[in-house]
Amino acid sequence: MSSEAAENVLVLVRHGESEWNKLNLFTGWKDPALSETGQKEAKLGGERLKSRGFKFDVAFTSSLQRAQKTCEIVLNEVGQSNLETIKDEKLNERFYGDLQGLNKDEARQKWGDEQVLIWRRSYDVAPPNGESLKNTAERVLPYYKSTVLPHVTKGEKVFIAAHGNSLRALIMDLEGLSGDEIVKRELATGVPIVYRLDKNGKYISKELIDN
Template structure:
């Protein structure tokens, strides 16, 4: 890769213990599974093979994202990289669904209701957040703390969660609310964006699955 300048790389955390058990996680704080550790390490190896060198990294306050980031940085040989952890990047709060197996949740609340809570833009599970609410706390932080680093020429790594990243992609990829339920991000999936100074926009350049060859 000729240059890493003006680059934003987004990575979802590796498989967690809740992912493995098909539990709604949200603000719960499960560890990575052995598979999740392997996925995160492989993501770092992919980024290294593609020539990435980061200037800063951002992550959530939850350990599955922080551990994924640490494994990526270790694979990159950048364990001393400045890291910023902020709750704005935390996973969506699933409220009463948190800790429930998805089958149990469907039995308790109904199949269609659970699907709506999981996938729609503005549906709010009891005591939790909608995707719209997640974006409302994440986007201002992104604009204040992350975007300026990319716009000024930095190569920035963000490791977060499926729904917090989905809320970010709505802005970056200009996805309409009615289409966001079709967007899924795999564990340890890598999304690369480039900043264009002329148009002042970040544009998707690549998507790399965790099980893709390096």
């Protein structure tokens, strides 16, 4: 389906695999680069968007290089390497506090499997000195509504390259999901999610561009 078929289009992409993803480390606001695999994932996502005729009016990304590079690769693939791209830390990944930089297996050894699982998969329990998903939503959603949504409701086609948890926060709001529902939502790296929204920015439908 062409992006031209709907007036209001919002496309989300989780960044490709980073070097720390590959090493099974908690990353958060740390700033590793994309791995070679991550670059390929971003390129494939861009190719899939190009094959469906997508063009964008504005792009948003976080202050972290793995999301910025994903954004750059995707836009290059769709032939829009010079598109206006707005970068803001409010779209950053969840801040993992004391867990950042730790191997996930080492964290389980230190705090126990159950506690680490609670920190990773609960909605409102934060790791030591870090953010819960609820906290992440409290910075992502006001930014989306004040800065991104006006572009959407003007009929512009908007692209966001960000992170698993910043995008979960946004998806929770778009789809009207509960905290328990959104923590179970898995987002594949480099796979575009196309949201079609009404004139007020309310959810109509979504499509995964995964083939």
